[in-house]
Every structure is written in C-alpha cells, then in structure tokens.
Amino acid sequence: MNTDVAPPLGRRQQAWRLAAAAAMGLPTWLSLGVVLHRQADGTGSWFLIGDPLVALGCLAALLWRRRFPRAVAMTVAIVSTASALAGGTALLALSSVATRRRPMEIGSVALVYLAASQIPSPYPTQDAPGSTWFRFALPALAAGIAVAVGMAVGARRVEVRSLRERAESAEREQTARAERARTLERNRIAREMHDVLAHRISLVALQAGVLDHRGDLSAEENRVLVRGIAEGSHQALEELRDVLGVLRAEPGRPEPPQPDLGHIPGLVEEARGSGLDVTLSTTVTGRPSDVVARTCYRIVQEGLTNAAKHAPGARVHVTLAGTAGGHLTVSVRNSATTATTARPPTSGFGLLGLSERVDLVGGRLDHRPTPGDGYLLTAALPWPGPVLEERT
Incomplete structure (x- = not known):
C-alpha cells in the first residue's frame, strides 16, 4: 500500500474542510471591510466582487489538492494574496501538503507561502509602525501552525493505516489457521x-x-x-x-x-x-x-x-x-x-x-x-x- 496517498474523502468531509477554509478567511475579510469603510467612501468593487471570486477559485482548486498537492498549494498561496477571504484556503493547502510529511516538499511550499505574503495588498491601507516585521511574523506563525497540524494529521493517518493493516493481517492469518484446521x-x-x-x-x-x-x-x-x-x-x-x-x-x-x-x-x-x-x-x-x-x-x-x-x-x-x-x-x-x-x-x-x-x-x-x-x-x-x- 502506498503511504503517500491520502485516503479518499467523502462529500461531507470535503464540504466540511472547504467550509472551514472559507470560515478562516472570513474574519480577516470582514475586518478589512470595516477598515476600508472608515478610510474611504465605501469598500469598493474589488472587495465586494473580485475578492470573493478569487476566494471561490481557490476553494475550487482545493478539490484537486490530493492529486496535485504541491502544485495546488503553491498556486493557492500566490493567488490568495489578492484576496483577504482566501487566506484560509492557503493554510488548508499548506496543511494538506504537511500531511505527507516530506520535509523538502513542506519547506518549498512554506517558502512560497511566506514570499507570497510579502506581496503588497491590492487594498490601499495605511501601514502602522513596525508593520514590516508584523507582515512577516504573522504569516510565519500561521504557516507553522498549519504545518504542525498537517504533520499531526499525517502521523495519525499512518498510525490508523498501520493498525488497519495489522488487523487485516491478523484476520488473514486467522482465516488461514481456520482453513488449515479444517x-x-x-x-x-x-x-x-x-x-x-x-x-x-x-x-x-x-x-x-x-x-x-x-x-x-x-x-x-x-x-x-x-x-x-x-x-x-x-x-x-x-x-x-x-x-x-x-x-x-x-x-x-x-x-x-x-x-x-x-x-x-x-x-x-x-x-x-x-x-x-x-x-x-x-x-x-x-x-x-x-x-x-x-x-x-x-x-x-x-x-x-x-x-x-x-x-x-x-x-x-x-x-x-x-x-x-x-x-x-x-x-x-x-x-x-x-x-x-x-x-x-x-x-x-x-x-x-x-x-x-x-x-x-x-x-x-x-x-x-x-x-x-x-x-x-x-x-x-x-x-x-x-x-x-x-x-x-
């Protein structure tokens, strides 16, 4: 059995994960809308139309994250910089890569995520003092949490798979012993x-x-x-x-x-x-x-x-x-x-x-x-x- 391939998800499990990814980006998007409303007259068409469309595209790309985990994670990490609502999808894609527990693969995706987080935002917001350090530390912390969660999930999958294989092996041995006894x-x-x-x-x-x-x-x-x-x-x-x-x-x-x-x-x-x-x-x-x-x-x-x-x-x-x-x-x-x-x-x-x-x-x-x-x-x-x- 190939341990690199994650078990297939049901529709309910897939929907739950996508909803969680959208929910993670929702507070940031709403907070940004309040800030934009105070700084300018209205939030703008990009915030109301473009940002949700980009987030929706990132969510759609997550459907292929198990077949092409690294490609999907890098693409979503870059594209999500244009959408405050898509921040959760990038973290979910990074966590999905981390479940494979491949250090080089995880490191390359994490670097792309951190580099993409430094791309200037399309929203005209005012930078506060020390915001450069904050713009790097916060994505690094989020990426670290996503990687830790993904590796824990991957370890759990390996353990469950090992237990299942041992149970199947014991069942086969029991069947063989019963057949030999017969x-x-x-x-x-x-x-x-x-x-x-x-x-x-x-x-x-x-x-x-x-x-x-x-x-x-x-x-x-x-x-x-x-x-x-x-x-x-x-x-x-x-x-x-x-x-x-x-x-x-x-x-x-x-x-x-x-x-x-x-x-x-x-x-x-x-x-x-x-x-x-x-x-x-x-x-x-x-x-x-x-x-x-x-x-x-x-x-x-x-x-x-x-x-x-x-x-x-x-x-x-x-x-x-x-x-x-x-x-x-x-x-x-x-x-x-x-x-x-x-x-x-x-x-x-x-x-x-x-x-x-x-x-x-x-x-x-x-x-x-x-x-x-x-x-x-x-x-x-x-x-x-x-x-x-x-x-x-």
Whole structure:
C-alpha cells in the first residue's frame, strides 16, 4: 500500500474542510471591510466582487489538492494574496501538503507561502509602525501552525493505516489457521473412514470372492460365508454411523472410545473367520499410551486389509514386540497369493494415511515386497519409559 496517498474523502468531509477554509478567511475579510469603510467612501468593487471570486477559485482548486498537492498549494498561496477571504484556503493547502510529511516538499511550499505574503495588498491601507516585521511574523506563525497540524494529521493517518493493516493481517492469518484446521480435520476424518470401512469391506469382498470361485463348498459352508458377508456389511454400516456421529457431535462432546492394543486379537479372529489365514504372536509387556496403542491397531488393520485385497489365500503373520523405554514394533508379513479372485478396487490412500499416523507419533514406517512375491509392513513406534512420561 502506498503511504503517500491520502485516503479518499467523502462529500461531507470535503464540504466540511472547504467550509472551514472559507470560515478562516472570513474574519480577516470582514475586518478589512470595516477598515476600508472608515478610510474611504465605501469598500469598493474589488472587495465586494473580485475578492470573493478569487476566494471561490481557490476553494475550487482545493478539490484537486490530493492529486496535485504541491502544485495546488503553491498556486493557492500566490493567488490568495489578492484576496483577504482566501487566506484560509492557503493554510488548508499548506496543511494538506504537511500531511505527507516530506520535509523538502513542506519547506518549498512554506517558502512560497511566506514570499507570497510579502506581496503588497491590492487594498490601499495605511501601514502602522513596525508593520514590516508584523507582515512577516504573522504569516510565519500561521504557516507553522498549519504545518504542525498537517504533520499531526499525517502521523495519525499512518498510525490508523498501520493498525488497519495489522488487523487485516491478523484476520488473514486467522482465516488461514481456520482453513488449515479444517483441512487437518478433513484428513483425519478421511483416515478414520478409510481405516474403518476399507478393512470391513475387504473382508466382505474376500468372502464374496470365495463364494464366486469355489464351487465345491457345502451348503453349511455357503451359509457361513453368506452370514459372514451379512454381518460384515452390518458392522460396516454401524462403524460408518459411528464415524458420522463424531462428525455431527457437538463441540466438547467426548468421542466414542477408539480401538487400541487390546482389540488386536479380536481383529485377528475376525479376519480369520472371514477366511484369512492369520497368526498372531506378541511379546509386548506393559501398556503403551493410547495414541501409540491406537496407531498400532491401525497398522495391523491396514496390513490385514491389504493382505485380503492383494493376496487372497496367502498366509499372514502378525508380530508385536516391545516394552516401555524402547519401541513398540509391529510387523505384518504375508506370503504370495494362492487364489485367483477378482480384486476389489483400491483407493491408494491407505498406506499414505498410515504414514501420516506414524509420523504424528514420531515413529518409522516401512513397507516393501519380500522374496517369494510376499509383502512386509513394519513400524517402530516410540514407547517412552514411565519417568519420561511423567516429565512430559
């Protein structure tokens, strides 16, 4: 923003300033009329017609003082010497220049104003003793007051402009923080919905694929698979309802409990019941923090989901190990696929969201193919000791 350009004035503000400029010259003009009336027979046509017309022209010139401040101020300072009523317009023009707070510009206009004030008046008045000094001191005093007022107004404008810019900057920052918070919340919700639904739908798709490609199943096995599909679909709807309930919850309302380390055996049993060959081995001693435990659960869930999607019929082995003061390590390894079923569509965001989860707790995530067309998903999550947890 250009600090040299004054803010535009409204019509009411412009009219008020012009009226003030005319009012400042009115006492001088009336006093001069009284003096002229006493010294001569009448005041003369210039006093009654020419003087007001010159003042009116100076007032009209002030309308352009913000676009051409120095030119207008110098012109009005020179022309106003022919009009007693235009004295206020010259001071207003000088004060307007002073609001820009440019010493060279203010000095040049002030010198022109003082020099113009020494031009002989068109009125035949008698000079009193010491009037030469008075004719210089009075304009100098008036110019000094006009410059001081103008610089004070300019300083106030700069301060108001600075405050406005700071307020606008704070508002922009607040808007950016709110947008970032909304983006983070949307990403968190997207991760939750993916973690909750992708696993459930993958198991349903796995069971449906077995029904489609296995023609040697007994009636009881078919009923078990169909019942598993129905139950899995119902659970997917229930979990989706829970996620949507979190979205619609009022601020301050506690969220429903999230799965943690103790829910992993149930997760493995559920996957095993859907036809996935899963084994679980754990050597975890102690209880990690809720965030670490929930992240560990999501890692296992994503590993089983990917195994069900991309390696149907493969053997999956889940390993958990760790203790307080070290790391909680998680690995999900699956062998090569042994079935040829139609694979469900993938979003491609599962491992990306999982990486974000692991990064948030300060852990490391690794996933890569293994020899024999298998796949390995591993993570190391920090598990501070009791002393460190108390300090933090």
